[in-house]
Amino acid sequence: MTRVLLVDDDAELSAMLSEYLEQEGLSTHAVYDGEAGVREALSGRYDIAVLDVMMPRLNGVEALRQIRAHSRMPVLMLTARGDDIDRILGLELGADDYVPKPCSPRELVARLRAILRRGVVAEVQPAESERLSLGHLQLWPARLAAEWRGQPLSLTGAEFRLLEVLARQAGQVVSKAALSERGLGRPLARFDRSIDVHISSIRQKLGSTADGRAWIQTLRGQGYLLIKD
Known part of the structure; x- marks a missing residue:
């Protein structure tokens, strides 16, 4: 129980x-x-x-x-x-x-x-059943483990799941509703800012691209996009 x-x-x-x-x-x-x-x-x-x-x-x-x-x-x-x-x-x-x-x-x-x-x-998944590799980013969904530029990336469970959703659709816009459903496991509630805060935290942990952009881009009214490395 x-x-x-x-x-x-x-x-x-x-x-x-x-x-x-x-x-x-x-x-x-x-x-x-x-x-x-x-x-x-x-x-x-x-x-x-x-x-x-x-x-x-x-x-x-x-x-x-x-x-x-x-x-x-x-x-x-x-x-x-x-x-x-x-x-x-x-x-x-x-x-x-x-x-x-x-x-x-x-x-x-x-x-x-x-x-x-x-x-x-x-x-329930085997510990090494899958590795999601995207340039500098490595994710092991079964262990909620992540590496960024070869170093361990410390993420909360919610941050990991949101980043995983974005990584699986890197280069594409993912709506907040889809992020909430697939990353947090619940429908997006009106005025719910939790995704925004989680994304802001992930951005800080990833740092900036060579040209100074955030790795996760906000497209107003559409959602978020993880830049392909």
Whole structure:
């Protein structure tokens, strides 16, 4: 059974979400502050964590920073509705996705399963079943491993899947809707900026071409394009 760590100081909300997750077949354990969340996340007992941003003792952003220093376990952030700063910062620190509060349990489960599906697909494939090679870029989808210019490229799970989608269609424009469906495993929501933030992070990690362009180009109103090396 999938094991979910829920970190939120709202005990009533945590109880309601835990009950719903359990009914959906997700074993859930709740803690109520960031310090406890970090300890539990690094215990190795969980498959995924749900982390609220606003918490006492240690907020969710700092908790995520500490988790990412030691672990690549999937993390979904709960953020205040309309608070773009926390969402963007969380994604830049390596959150796999976010859900605005107040959220419906159904949406939370859907987002969790989308993240978990990406991990399961990677696990069931043979470790060296495929290498995607594109000039300076090497991708091993089964291991979520990447190299850029011969050096390991550190990517979150979401960043890897988005880059993989772009690499498979290098030189072609990929719409945000297609990136969301194929890279994040969910339909593109209105006003959802998570893809933009993930792409910005990937751009920074790839650097610039010899003529100073970003390797991933934005075509306004159309989508993104990965330049062929």
